[in-house]
Amino acid sequence: MSTLAIDIGGTKLAAALIDVQRQVTARRELPTPGSRTPAALREALGLLIAPFAGQAQRVAVASTGIIRHGILTALNPDNLGGLAQFPLVDTLTQLSGLPCVAINDAQAAAWAEYCALPGAIRDMAFITVSTGVGGGIISNGQLLSGREGLAGHIGHTLADPLGPPCGCGRRGCVEAIASGRALAAQAVGDLRGLDAKTIYAHSLQGHPQARRLIEQSARAVARLIADLKASSDCECVVLGGSVGLAESYLSQVCAFLAQEPAPFHTPVIAAHYQHDAGLLGAALWAEEYQS
Numbered sequence: 660m661s662t663l664a665i666d667i668g669g670t671k672l673a674a675a676l677i678d679v680q681r682q683v684t685a686r687r688e689l690p691t692p693g694s695r696t697p698a699a700l701r702e703a704l705g706l707l708i709a710p711f712a713g714q715a716q717r718v719a720v721a722s723t724g725i726i727r728h729g730i731l732t733a734l735n736p737d738n739l740g741g742l743a744q745f746p747l748v749d750t751l752t753q754l755s756g757l758p759c760v761a762i763n764d765a766q767a768a769a770w771a772e773y774c775a776l777p778g779a780i781r782d783m784a785f786i787t788v789s790t791g792v793g794g795g796i797i798s799n800g801q802l803l804s805g806r807e808g809l810a811g812h813i814g815h816t817l818a819d820p821l822g823p824p825c826g827c828g829r830r831g832c833v834e835a836i837a838s839g840r841a842l843a844a845q846a847v848g849d850l851r852g853l854d855a856k857t858i859y860a861h862s863l864q865g866h867p868q869a870r871r872l873i874e875q876s877a878r879a880v881a882r883l884i885a886d887l888k889a890s891s892d893c894e895c896v897v898l899g900g901s902v903g904l905a906e907s908y909l910s911q912v913c914a915f916l917a918q919e920p921a922p923f924h925t926p927v928i929a930a931h932y933q934h935d936a937g938l939l940g941a942a943l944w945a946e947e948y949q950s
């Protein structure tokens with residue numbers, strides 16, 4: 660059975676076929692629409708999946724936002740251009756004519772990455788540093804989603820009480836300091852108006868402000884990892900997302916984590932499935948959910 664997996668992020672939409680051997684084929688991407696109305700997102704999803712017609716037996720979606728009863732509710736609507744709610748499962752069932760399940764993107768990626776770890780590991784956390792900062796927690800071999808679907812939304816834990824306001828309504832969240840959107844929002848002077856990818860490229864070339872912004876991001880993520888170690892005694896943390904996977908980001912996070920006291924240390928590794936973790940996780944989750 661082939662699964663059509665879809666990953667909805669704040670910056671890009673991805674889709675691919677996942678076969679029984681868990682191979683990702685025919686992967687394609689589109690930008691998340693600029694005008695983020697429900698109609699625009701529905702239209703973009705239609706365009707994204709059109710080439711897959713007749714090639715899959717079910718749809719599995721990993722999406723940014725709190726996913727509960729098949730509905731996407733944004734915790735931070737700014738990441739989706741103000742879009743607060745979207746009927747994810749109904750829309751994709753209508754567009755594809757196939758049965759559909761949906762799960763939060765970082766929870767999905769956590770599940771895929773957990774499945775790729777050695778079997779002895781039972782407790783781990785996944786962090787994506789991407790448009791936002793998302794997370795998924797595996798405790799004693801189980802993915803935590805929570806009654807309200809909020810479990811793992813660790814990007815909205817406190818990094819700095821005096822930090823910038825976050826779109827979730829809190830102030831100084833990890834996401835408001837470390838995410839791709841935060842990097843762009845905090846940039847001033849010659850970096851103002853640039854996206855995180857471009858700011859990151861400047862940091863690699865030694866631009867002082869860009870380097871400070873990336874360091875600040877990596878430091879906030881390292882402190883988050885120490886907090887996760889303290890709260891869950893995770894055996895490792897897996898890092899993903901386009902910022903999290905960018906050159907030298909992981910080594911910066913590890914250097915900041917090494918500055919914390921030893922009981923808060925845990926191995927930090929790059930996502931095995933790289934940019935496909937959400938897609939694969941949704942497909943693997945659908946296998947569990949529908950078997």
Ligand code: ADP
Pocket residue numbers: 667668669670671672788789790791838839840854855856857859860900901902905
């Ligand atoms: P999504 O959040 O849609 O899942 P990504 O994981 O690609 O998508 O994260 C998007 C964020 O990552 C944007 O802020 C973008 O500017 C930034 N980004 C994309 N590519 C890179 C890169 N090579 N290096 C650093 N940042 C990147």
Ligand code: BMX
Pocket residue numbers: 667668669670722723724725732733734735736738739763764765787788789790791792793794812814815834
């Ligand atoms: C936000 C939140 C999470 C999501 C995370 C990463 C929204 C719309 N999203 O914290 O649900 O997992 O961003 O999302 O409230 P991404 O778009 O960066 O992949």
Ligand code: ZN
Pocket residue numbers: 735814815816825826827828829832834835
């Ligand atoms: Zn927040």
